[in-house]
Amino acid sequence: MKSRCFPLVLTSTIKVPSMIGLFGINHISVVSPDKLWVSNESKLQQVDDTGHVIRTLDDEYKYDSFGGYHTVSVEGDLVFIARVHNSVQSTASDGLRSQYIIRKMTSDGSITTLLTLDLPDLSPKCIHSSHINGDLLIGLFNYSYPGTGQVMRCDKTGKKIGDIKFDEEGQGLYEYPRYITENRINGDIVVSDEEKNALVVVDRSGRHRFDYTGQPTDKSFYPMGVCTDLLGRILVSNSGTDDVGYDVCYTSLLDQDGRFLTRFLTEQDNESLSSLYVDDNYNIYVANTNIIKVFR
Numbered sequence: 001m002k003s004r005c006f007p008l009v010l011t012s013t014i015k016v017p018s019m020i021g022l023f024g025i026n027h028i029s030v031v032s033p034d035k036l037w038v039s040n041e042s043k044l045q046q047v048d049d050t051g052h053v054i055r056t057l058d059d060e061y062k063y064d065s066f067g068g069y070h071t072v073s074v075e076g077d078l079v080f081i082a083r084v085h086n087s088v089q090s091t092a093s094d095g096l097r098s099q100y101i102i103r104k105m106t107s108d109g110s111i112t113t114l115l116t117l118d119l120p121d122l123s124p125k126c127i128h129s130s131h132i133n134g135d136l137l138i139g140l141f142n143y144s145y146p147g148t149g150q151v152m153r154c155d156k157t158g159k160k161i162g163d164i165k166f167d168e169e170g171q172g173l174y175e176y177p178r179y180i181t182e183n184r185i186n187g188d189i190v191v192s193d194e195e196k197n198a199l200v201v202v203d204r205s206g207r208h209r210f211d212y213t214g215q216p217t218d219k220s221f222y223p224m225g226v227c228t229d230l231l232g233r234i235l236v237s238n239s240g241t242d243d244v245g246y247d248v249c250y251t252s253l254l255d256q257d258g259r260f261l262t263r264f265l266t267e268q269d270n271e272s273l274s275s276l277y278v279d280d281n282y283n284i285y286v287a288n289t290n291i292i293k294v295f296r
Helices: none
Strands: 010-015 027-032 035-039 044-047 053-056 070-072 078-086 097-105 111-117 122-129 136-142 149-154 160-164 177-182 189-193 198-202 208-212 222-228 234-241 247-254 260-268 273-278 284-288 291-295
Touching (some): 027 070, 027 273, 027 284, 035 070, 097 122, 136 177, 149 177, 149 189, 234 273, 247 273
Parallel strands (some): 122 177
Antiparallel strands (some): 010 291, 027 035, 044 053, 070 078, 078 097, 122 136, 136 149, 177 189, 189 198, 198 208, 222 234, 234 247, 247 260, 273 284, 284 291
């Protein structure tokens, strides 16, 4: 996706019938042009470029969904969030406490546990594997204190490095991290925050750089999937309302400092652009219900 390539050209369409569900595909992680991991609210599958299912994550691994719950490492391994229940009593309605685990699946299908999140009040909502150094960036939501979230950084083995919670004035940076990515150009951490209705961007050390809340003319801004390209530009799928009051979904392109560049891939009414990904060949993969459209 070079600067001159607007409007984009649709190069292929990948239909994934198995992803028909309440909300359709909600996240994409690309291994290669012919291998993608896709998920909806209940399942995680690897498909090829025709939509044929190569592999489905078994129920025993308790994949948890509804956002950016999986990522692909620079080695091509799947890293995902799983949830299990244990017998510890809690205030939850089912009487069981949820425990979250970060797991990795290699290309041969073997699965290992990288990290067990024994955090009673925190729930992981998104994860990204850095292509700079292999670190894991995990967006967490605090159920005990609604409206607060954080980002945990771990190394690729699951060892915790630190947390990102506050700006320089002591104000909370996050409310509900839903999708997360990293800018490979400068190491910025970019979070799509569902409750804050903003992209929250910090540098690699956790220092707050900016929030993006849409254009001044936007009547509303609800960010969803987010990614960056090889030039450091930020792409975010978002929904809002157009000038005549219709719901509309579109993709915004920003530079690495949050300056708006353009808007494209607009869909109206019931179409949803929930997740997107840009590969190293500037192909843009966009999830739309149970279809992935590939543009260049």
